[in-house]
Amino acid sequence: MSSTPNAAADVSDLLARRRVLGPAYRLFYDEPVHPVRGEDVWLFDAAGKRYLDAYNNVPVVGHANPAVVDALARQASVLNTHTRYLHEGVVEYAERLLEHFPSALDTVMFTCTGSEANDLALRIAFEATGRRGIIVTRNAYHGVTQALADVSPSLRPVAAHVRTIEAPCKLVGTPDQVAAQFAALVDEAARDLARAGTPVAALMVDTVFASDGIYIGVDDVLSRAAAQVRQHGGIFIADEVQGGFSRIGHHWWAFGRDNVVPDMVSLGKPMGNGHPMAGLVLQAPLVEAFGKNCRYFNTFGGNTVSAAVGLAVLNELERMDAPAQVARVGQVMAQGLSHLAQTAPCIGTVRGQGLYWGVDIRDPDGNASRHARLAQAISNGLRQEGVLIGVSGRQGNALKIRPPLTFQVEHVDLLLSALARQCQAVLTSVL
C-alpha cells in the first residue's frame, strides 16, 4: 500500500485483480485514481501525485483528521460493545448531537449507514401512522435497501404505494410561487394515495434535493410541504444524509434554512468522517409508537467506538464553527462560480449553497447530445490536473462539487482556476 516506482504497472494489475468485486462496482474517471494517502483536503496517489479533493463529502473534517483518528484508535483499544450494555459514550454523544436540533427532536437511534437510517424511518412511519403511502421527489435517491429502492425513482420505477412529485428545482416562479406549487403537488399526491387505498404515511425529501438537481432555496418550501402532508395525516421525514452537518453553511442542518421542525431526520455520510455510522433523530411520540410493537437492535449501530468517533467529529465541527466557516467559504465559491458562468461558454446553470454545488455543463452551440461528453471531459481533465470532482444529474452533465468542509478560500481559488482552464481546454479538445 506504499508508493512504488512502478505505479502504472500496479494500476493495471490492480484493475485486473479487481474482478473479484464483480461488475456492479464502477470506478471514477477514464484513468482511475489510485490514492494511497489522504490529509485534510488532499489525496496522494501511488506515484506521489497530489489531488485537491473537491468531491468527497464523507471526510467532512478532512481526510485522516488526527483528532478523529485518535478518538477511533483510543476507544477501539479499550472497548467496542453494543447498546445492550450501559455505556457513557453513546449517551454523551446522543446528548451532544441533540443539542444541535430543535427541542422537539429529542430522541436518536443509531445505525451504520444512511440507508439503514432511511429504512428505519420508513418502518417507524408505517408503524406510527398505520399507513403505507410515501411521497418522494421525481428523481429522489434515499438508499440501497429494497424498501428504499422502492422509493428511489433515480434507481428504478417506484412501488405501487409511492407517488413522485416534481422537485422544487424543476418548478418555475418566485420562491413563494415555487413553495406554493410544491405544497400543491404534495396535496395532490396525498389525495391520489388516499384514492388508491394507501393513504400517505410520509413525505420523504432530501433537504438539498441533490439527485433532483440541487435546490437550497431560502424560502418556506419545506415548511409548507410539511404542513401539507401533516394535514393529510402523514409525517415529514427530512433526509439530511447529503445536507446535514453544516454542508450548506449558516445552519447545522439543511432544513434549518426554513422554519420547519421535521418529524424525523436521517443522518449519514459525514457523521463519522468515514467511519460507518449513521442515525435517525426523531420526536419521542413517534418512537414510542414504534417501540410499543417493535424492538430495534443494530449490532454495530451506536457501538462505543462509533460514539467516540461521532463525538470527535462533532467536536471538530464545533471547534471550527462549521456553519459560519462554510457560509464564508461558500460565499467565495458562489461568487467564483457565478463569475465563471458569465465568462465560460460551457458553464450553464449553477445551483447550490455553502459547499454543495451543481454546475451544469452545456455545449456552447446548444447541442444537447454533447453536454454529458463535455462534462466527462472536464471532470477527466481536472483529474489529470489534480482536482477531484464528480459528474451526475439525470442528463449526466452536472458537475458535483462538495468538498470536505475544511475547504478554504485558497482551495476554492485552485478549484475555480482549474475549472476555468478545463472549460477552455474542452472547447478545443472535444469540440
Added chain:
Amino acid sequence: MSSTPNAAADVSDLLARRRVLGPAYRLFYDEPVHPVRGEDVWLFDAAGKRYLDAYNNVPVVGHANPAVVDALARQASVLNTHTRYLHEGVVEYAERLLEHFPSALDTVMFTCTGSEANDLALRIAFEATGRRGIIVTRNAYHGVTQALADVSPSLRPVAAHVRTIEAPCKLVGTPDQVAAQFAALVDEAARDLARAGTPVAALMVDTVFASDGIYIGVDDVLSRAAAQVRQHGGIFIADEVQGGFSRIGHHWWAFGRDNVVPDMVSLGKPMGNGHPMAGLVLQAPLVEAFGKNCRYFNTFGGNTVSAAVGLAVLNELERMDAPAQVARVGQVMAQGLSHLAQTAPCIGTVRGQGLYWGVDIRDPDGNASRHARLAQAISNGLRQEGVLIGVSGRQGNALKIRPPLTFQVEHVDLLLSALARQCQAVLTSVL
C-alpha cells in the same frame, strides 16, 4: 469513561440519561452491565468487576484484539476512501477472503451490516431470477430492513410472497429422515409459491438455524434443500452472519459441514471484530445478471479501513487455526454441557457445536410457565457471578452461549461450573 468510586450512582444517572435513545432500545439483565474495558474474553465494568464473556460473537478474535486495533488505527491515520477509487487493500482482502470459499464462489461485495448483505442478496436473487418468491424457516431472523422484516417471521408475520417451513431442529427422525423431510417442505413451499403466481426466487436459511433453536446436524440437510429449490428454478442463499468465520469449528463456514456450494453467502457480525462491516460472497454469473441492470455502491462498504480491519481479523483467525481450535474447545464444551444435562434437573435439551450452543432451561416439575423465569434467573445469577450469556428462544427459555472464538478450555470450565452453581441456586431461590 474511566472507573469511578461511585459506580452505582453513575449507573442510575446513565439509565436516566439513556432516555435520549428512546424505548426501542433494550438493555440486558435486571441490573444492566456497565463495561468500560474489554480484553480478549473479558469485560470489566466501571466498578472494576470482571466478567467472562460467553455471549458476544462479534469480537471473534477477542475484545480489543491488539492486531486488529493496530490495523484499524494505522489505516485510518493514512487513508479512508471508498471503492470508486482504486486501492490495493480492498482487492487483497477480497482475494484472501475468497481463498476460504469453494472456487465457484468467486466474487465478493462489501456492505456495512449483515442486514445490508442479506438485503442485497434478496435484490440480486430477484434480479437474477426475475421472480419474487422466498422460502425461509418458521422462526427465521435475517435482519432489520423492511425487506428483511418481510422474510423474518421472528419479527412479524411474513409478506405475501414468502413461505415459511419448519426448521430441521423441529423435525423428528434420523438425520437422513430430517434431511428428506426438510427437502420435501422446500418442494411443497416452492409449489405453493408457483400456484400463487410468485414462483420461488430463493431459499434463504441461517446455516445454524439460530433463531429456530439451533440445528448443526452433520448430514445433508442443506445440500438436499439447495438441490430442491434449484429444481424449481430458485437459488440457495446461505446466511452465515451467525454461523460463519469458524463459529461451529472444523469449517470456516457452517455450510461447510455439508457437501453444498451456496449461490450466495452473506457474512456479518464477526467479520470486523466489531468494526461495522459485512459482505456477500457469490457466484459470478449471479452478479453479472445483477450488474447488467443495476449499479451498486455502498458509501462505507469496502472502504480502505474496513478492508484493513477485515484482513487483520482473517490473519488472526488463520494464525490461531480457528476451525481446529474451536472444534477442540467446542468438544470440551459439548461434553461439559452433556454432563450438566444429565446432572442438573433444570437443564433440558442441549443443542450446538463448536462455540455456538443453546441450552433449554426447564422447570424440574415440568411447569412450562416457569421455564422462562428460571432461564432469566440463571442468566441474571451468572451476571452477578461475573459470567455473561444470553437468553432467547421462542419460549424465552434457551440460554445462548457463543463466546469469542479465543475462548479456551479454562474458560469453558469457569462457565460450566458457574452454570452448575446457578442451576442449583435457582431451585431454591425461584421455585
